[in-house]
Amino acid sequence: MQEWVPSLKGEPKANRGLAHPQCSYLLSPITVNWEDNEQRHQFEQCSNPPLVAAHWPRLMYLNEVGHPNKPSGGLFQGELLVQSAEVILKSPLSVLLSINIRPGAVRRGRKGVAAKYQLTHITPRFLAYVAVVTRFAVSAKETFSDNSGSFNYIDFYNQVCEYLEAPWFQAQAQVLIAWWN
Numbered sequence: 001m002q003e004w005v006p007s008l009k010g011e012p013k014a015n016r017g018l019a020h021p022q023c024s025y026l027l028s029p030i031t032v033n034w035e036d037n038e039q040r041h042q043f044e045q046c047s048n049p050p051l052v053a054a055h056w057p058r059l060m061y062l063n064e065v066g067h068p069n070k071p072s073g074g075l076f077q078g079e080l081l082v083q084s085a086e087v088i089l090k091s092p093l094s095v096l097l098s099i100n101i102r103p104g105a106v107r108r109g110r111k112g113v114a115a116k117y118q119l120t121h122i123t124p125r126f127l128a129y130v131a132v133v134t135r136f137a138v139s140a141k142e143t144f145s146d147n148s149g150s151f152n153y154i155d156f157y158n159q160v161c162e163y164l165e166a167p168w169f170q171a172q173a174q175v176l177i178a179w180w181n
Contacts, residue, residue, distance in 0.1 A: 002022075002079065002080060002083075004020070004022055005021075005022065006020070008020070008023075012142075013139075013140060013141070013142050014140050014142070015140070016138055016139060016140045017138070017139045017140025017141070018044050018140065019140055023138040023139075023140075024043075024044055025058065025064070026057060026058060026059035026064060026080065026138050027051065027057045027058075027059070027135070027138060027139065028040075028043050028057065028058055029049055029055035029056060029057065029058065030056075030058050030061060030065070030066035030067070030068055030071065031049065031055070031068050032049070047150070050150055051149070051150055051151050052150055052151060052152070053151060053152050053153070053155035053156035053159055054155075054159065056071075056075075056156075056159075056160075057135055057138075058078075059078045059080050059081060059134060059135065059138065060075055060076055060078050060081055060131055060134075061074045061075055061077065061078050062074030062075075062077035062078060062079075063078075063079075064078060064079075072169070072172055075176075076127055076131070076164075076176055076180075077176075077179070078134075080134055080138075081130055081131065081134050084130050084133055084134040084137065085122070085126075085127075085130045085180070086112075087112070088112060088113055088129075088130065088133070089112045089113060089114040089119065090112040090114060090115075091112045121177075121181045122177060122180040122181050123177070124160075124161060124164035124165050124173060124177065125161055127160065127164060127176075127180065128157045128158075128160035128161045128164065129157070131156070131157075131160050132153050132156060132157050132160075135151075135153075135156065136148075136153070139151075164176075
């Protein structure tokens with residue numbers, strides 16, 4: 001599980017987004033070279049590139065690294081994305097790595113939506129939903145709305161769905177969905 005420095009625990013949501021170094025990094029598109037202080041400054045202080053639905057955040061990529069020349073590599077395999085899906089499907093406790101439960105003990109707590117709604121497999125539209133929820137979670141916005149400043153969550157959801165359901169991406173999408181399932 002990711003450790004947030006500075007900690008986000010008990011902090012107002014306004015301390016996330018571009019105000020928090022890790023959240024800012026996760027929200028940045030893969031075209032921003034985070035090691036380049038000028039590019040980081042341009043992103044965080046000047047909205048260049050802007051936070052818009054067309055600039056997918058690096059939190060969607062395996063190890064938060066994507067390659068602008070091959071943007072599908074590692075896409076939809078980000079650790080935070082996977083943990084978000086587990087929380088939604090299984091339960092909030094499912095992603096905690098340091099729970100000391102004795103063998104055979106009965107776990108109590110809320111069930112995830114998978115058990116509640118008998119979800120048996122991951123779909124492209126579920127992945128789009130997880131991407132939306134995860135992106136919102138690291139943002140500084142207190143309440144969810146379809147259009148959060150310059151970022152339009154409906155456009156983001158639809159773009160992810162269109163990408164995953166595109167005929168030219170079917171072979172890769174099947175491999176990706178199999179990886180998730």
